[in-house]
Amino acid sequence: MKKSNYIILIILMTLFYNCSDNNNSQNTNTNIFTLIANDTINIPIDSTFEYSVPMCLNEIDNKIYLGGIIPHTHTYVLFDYEQRQISKKINFNSTGPNGVGTPKYIKVINWDSIFVFRYQTTDIFLADSAGKIKTKWKINKFNENIMTTTGSYYFPVYFRKNKLYAHAITPDYAFTDEFWTRTNELVFNIKTNKVTNKAGFFCETLKKGINYGGYSMNPYRIITNSSEIVYSFSVDNKLYIYNDSILLETVECRSKHVKEDAPKPSKKLTGYNYDDDAAYEVQRASYHFLYYDKFRDLIYRVVFHASDLYDKHGNKVKVYDKPFSIQIINNKYELIGEVDFPGNTYFIKNIIPVPEGVLISTSNEKNPNLQEDRLQFILFKVTENED
16 A cells, blocks of 8 residues: 555544544543632521522522522522522412422522422422412323423523423332433423423443442433533443433543442442442542533532541541532533532532632531521632642
């Protein structure tokens, strides 16, 4: 073969390889950005609210509100972020024509459009700020395969172009082949009353049917400003990028703290045994919550670090009290930073991006500076790393 022809062949093979591998790309693992503590935020609460309630960010009339459900009630509390105080309590009836049962998740679009998701049902209500129900949908009328739809802090509800993006599950958590091929996403168009698509299959590691325990099976996901759906799982480092039901890209996003992508399950696990499951999760490093920063078009992912099962005082370590780090990922799905945080200090279910930066709650029951009569946050700035 002539040298010139050989060179052309090498170029063509390289181009083919690059094109064929675009569904499993490797990001740039750098440390360009970091999080710097900039301010302390305290918001007083009354005796009806708990400092450990997971919060959601709400933008209403160009103002920022933090919202959370008072536990064991039908009341949603909105805190005025600028004024640092309770702004409004929305009370929903439990029964009757306006009854919503027990709210599982609440998504506020504006004062006249508040979506309420009923616990362990397929019911979605549209209410106003007085708690009056304007519209009700029963999702399984439109899709008989959907048994339960809801939202949570690990799978928040998004609203884009008249579509609600929520969590769709079935009550039979049996590890069958059929279960692992089901989708997690429910996208409901409130104008056409149709389930428009379901995106987000389980990753291949979980599809093998190996029991990794209850903490590991939940998918985490966010939706970007461009409506791309990003999934993450505890058992591997990858991000799964969807457009509707189409998997666009699988991106490597490795943490320096996780040495194995698919760790071996604990031999003690026999399903949902809480103690064995918790012990297994404490002792390994793993990927968890995703948070989306729409103000800067960034993704933050929480990475739990491996820990001993007992601390130096002989007390059992809890999963959410372990040291952790936060990965900073840009809109090209490149890892541009990872910042370490100590254990027993932060309440990581409340990581809330705001226009000034990122709020991270310090309302952890083991934090020696905990004040139970207020919500406590540190405001972190997202800045370029000077090192």
